[in-house]
Amino acid sequence: MKQQILWCALVAFLSSCSGPKTEVPAGKKTYFVAFSQSNNAEPYRAAQNELLSRLAKQAGDIRLTMTDGQQDNSKQIAQIETLILQKPDLLIVAPNERAPLTAVMGKAMSAGIPTICLERDIVEPNYTAYIACDNRSIGKMAGEFIVDQLKAKNGAPKGKIVELKGLLGVEAEINRHEGAAEVFKRYPDIKVVHEAVADWLQSKGRERMLEILRAQPEIDAVYGHNDPMAVGAYLAAKELGREKSILFVGVDGLGGPAGGIKKVIDGVLAATFYYPLAVDKAMEIGGRILREPGFKPQKVYTLGSELITPANAAKMYEKLTF
Amino acid sequence: MQSQRRILFQRLQGVLGLLIIILLAVLLSPRSSAGDRIFLQLGNLTDILRQVSEIGVMALGMTFVILTSGIDLSVGSTLALSTSVVALLLTRWTPGVGPELHIWLAVAGALLVSAAVGGLNGLVIANLRIQPFIVTLASMIGVRGLARRLTDNTNIDMGFGGDVSSRFAMAGSGKALVVGLFALLSIVFAALLARTVFGRRVKAIGDNERAALYAGLPIRRTKIFVYTLCGLLSGVAGVLHAAQNHQGNPNAGVSYELDAIAAVVIGGTSLSGGKGSISGTLIGTLITGILTNMLRLNNVDSNTEMMLKAVIILAAVWLQQVRVGSFRIRKA
Numbered sequence: 001m002k003q004q005i006l007w008c009a010l011v012a013f014l015s016s017c018s019g020p021k022t023e024v025p026a027g028k029k030t031y032f033v034a035f036s037q038s039n040n041a042e043p044y045r046a047a048q049n050e051l052l053s054r055l056a057k058q059a060g061d062i063r064l065t066m067t068d069g070q071q072d073n074s075k076q077i078a079q080i081e082t083l084i085l086q087k088p089d090l091l092i093v094a095p096n097e098r099a100p101l102t103a104v105m106g107k108a109m110s111a112g113i114p115t116i117c118l119e120r121d122i123v124e125p126n127y128t129a130y131i132a133c134d135n136r137s138i139g140k141m142a143g144e145f146i147v148d149q150l151k152a153k154n155g156a157p158k159g160k161i162v163e164l165k166g167l168l169g170v171e172a173e174i175n176r177h178e179g180a181a182e183v184f185k186r187y188p189d190i191k192v193v194h195e196a197v198a199d200w201l202q203s204k205g206r207e208r209m210l211e212i213l214r215a216q217p218e219i220d221a222v223y224g225h226n227d228p229m230a231v232g233a234y235l236a237a238k239e240l241g242r243e244k245s246i247l248f249v250g251v252d253g254l255g256g257p258a259g260g261i262k263k264v265i266d267g268v269l270a271a272t273f274y275y276p277l278a279v280d281k282a283m284e285i286g287g288r289i290l291r292e293p294g295f296k297p298q299k300v301y302t303l304g305s306e307l308i309t310p311a312n313a314a315k316m317y318e319k320l321t322f
Numbered sequence: 323m324q325s326q327r328r329i330l331f332q333r334l335q336g337v338l339g340l341l342i343i344i345l346l347a348v349l350l351s352p353r354s355s356a357g358d359r360i361f362l363q364l365g366n367l368t369d370i371l372r373q374v375s376e377i378g379v380m381a382l383g384m385t386f387v388i389l390t391s392g393i394d395l396s397v398g399s400t401l402a403l404s405t406s407v408v409a410l411l412l413t414r415w416t417p418g419v420g421p422e423l424h425i426w427l428a429v430a431g432a433l434l435v436s437a438a439v440g441g442l443n444g445l446v447i448a449n450l451r452i453q454p455f456i457v458t459l460a461s462m463i464g465v466r467g468l469a470r471r472l473t474d475n476t477n478i479d480m481g482f483g484g485d486v487s488s489r490f491a492m493a494g495s496g497k498a499l500v501v502g503l504f505a506l507l508s509i510v511f512a513a514l515l516a517r518t519v520f521g522r523r524v525k526a527i528g529d530n531e532r533a534a535l536y537a538g539l540p541i542r543r544t545k546i547f548v549y550t551l552c553g554l555l556s557g558v559a560g561v562l563h564a565a566q567n568h569q570g571n572p573n574a575g576v577s578y579e580l581d582a583i584a585a586v587v588i589g590g591t592s593l594s595g596g597k598g599s600i601s602g603t604l605i606g607t608l609i610t611g612i613l614t615n616m617l618r619l620n621n622v623d624s625n626t627e628m629m630l631k632a633v634i635i636l637a638a639v640w641l642q643q644v645r646v647g648s649f650r651i652r653k654a
Binding site for chain 2: 041042043045046049168194196197203207208210211215217231235240256257258262263266
């Protein structure tokens with residue numbers, strides 16, 4: 001008896017835990033959309049999931065299912081294989097890495113499933129449409145912003161920069177670095193005096209910055225490959241009373257109280273660069289693929305970034321907080 | 323007489339490792355523009371103490387667990403849960419009390435949840451007799467899931483204004499408080515291990531569980547208490563982590579369990595239980611902390627840093643084996 005109650009409780013708990021699904025009234029034509037997310041456990045991707053669920057609910061005729069690859073290529077491949085068997089009307093994939101996910105997306109295509117590739121390119125064009133976000137140009141924008149600020153501060157393009165890098169070898173880390181490096185290279189008096197790897201984490205950003213501050217008596221700007229690392233650097237500088245003399249710049253510009261835009265409003269970051277969530281564009285293109293029989297999507301849609309400073313932060317916060 | 327000399331020798335050898343690392347750090351330290359060695363600046367030395375304090379606090383509890391010949395792999399996940407709970411209670415909960423009481427309640431909530439995780443580990447290990455490695459591996463996974471579920475995978479940031487959460491972050495991140503708390507807990511737990519019946523029981527269980535059972539020691543109760551303490555201390559580390567980093571983060575503390583275990587093992591506590599000390603763990607914590615600081619002040623590439631750490635861990639543990647072995651030979 002006791003055991004039965006336990007089992008019932010377990011079953012009830014598990015069913016209440018089932019993943020995000022949107023219910024659709026019976027009798028209406030519905031579309032089954034599957035989203036293969038590479039890793040739920042990142043703030044940026046959590047925001048993607050949130051926005052996508054919201055858009056699916058708004059559409060009213062979409063049944064959405066999401067899977068979490070947990071930053072593991074084999075897991076994501078297995079999940080997509082399972083999804084293919086369920087024959088979705090539309091498959092959206094945020095690939096964990098380029099090469100490993102290419103073949104399985106080809107499988108989806110040859111099974112006749114319209115497939116949208118999100119934000120990271122794959123090796124072969126195994127997709128109906130690719131929604132691209134350009135990290136290299138974001139890196140360039142960030143570099144140019146920092147150069148402009150240094151000109152204003154020091155009267156000439158010169159100064160000392162600290163760069164906090166994301167997890168080494170990840171596409172965003174490579175391109176956000178190279179884009180900015182391309183700009184800094186043009187000015188001989190601008191020096192990146194210290195590069196540290198902080199794995200996208202606020203705690204590591206803070207830890208690394210404390211040591212950098214000890215080693216570098218003069219720092220003009222910190223360029224974090226994402227907002228949390230830049231905020232971590234700010235916390236370190238604040239502790240040593242040096243936060244006023246340093247410019248903190250991040251990337252991602254997520255909404256919500258934990259996002260980078262709030263940090264621009266709070267005066268922690270001088271600027272952040274919006275990295276598009278891309279799922280809204282995917283739903284727009286996907287919706288047309290589903291509903292308009294003659295619709296031919298472009299192969300690639302490239303989404304632009306946006307500079308967020310105190311001037312437009314409040315407006316962007318409203319737009320990007322859901 | 324021999325055992326006394328042996329203990330003295332062991333202590334010396336532990337301190338020797340620490341001294342070698344300190345010497346290296348001083349010699350290799352880059353100099354500031356004023357010409358002094360950055361490593362020796364008071365600010366840097368206290369930075370090190372503060373940076374090791376989270377792992378250090380966890381390693382205190384881990385020492386007790388390992389002394390019972392157990393292991394706790396769930397401490398990193400428990401830290402993440404603790405940061406999440408304290409941040410959620412501070413930002414999403416309005417208890418209708420003054421800010422000071424609100425902060426204390428939030429901290430108490432996080433500590434309670436963490437201790438409960440540890441207690442659950444202990445209950446399962448002591449009553450169902452499943453190996454600690456398996457039990458805490460399961461809770462390492464499960465607790466991480468719980469933390470992510472509670473927070474919907476996102477960070478819960480403390481404010482930068484004058485609200486309760488920012489007050490908490492201000493109050494809880496001070497160097498004096500963090501290092502002071504670590505020091506205080508070290509003294510308390512050193513005394514608990516060396517001066518109390520409970521401490522003797524912990525060692526007796528790890529040394530020979532069957533003998534301890536026949537001697538009528540309360541094995542179950544002791545084990546449950548040890549794992550609860552370990553969970554509680556991970557919770558303390560979590561609260562400090564949340565305050566210092568200005569956020570609750572369900573993805574914090576990944577692989578911290580390995581750092582804590584490494585600190586304990588480098589400090590000379592035997593993984594097979596029964597032998598070890600809190601002072602050893604403190605030395606182990608400092609060795610890894612100073613090593614990290616030394617490499618980073620010199621801007622050593624992070625991959626090289628990992629490789630060097632591997633060498634140091636092996637070398638430190640090898641040193642201990644040599645000395646145990648030489649004593650064995652002498653005895654024979």
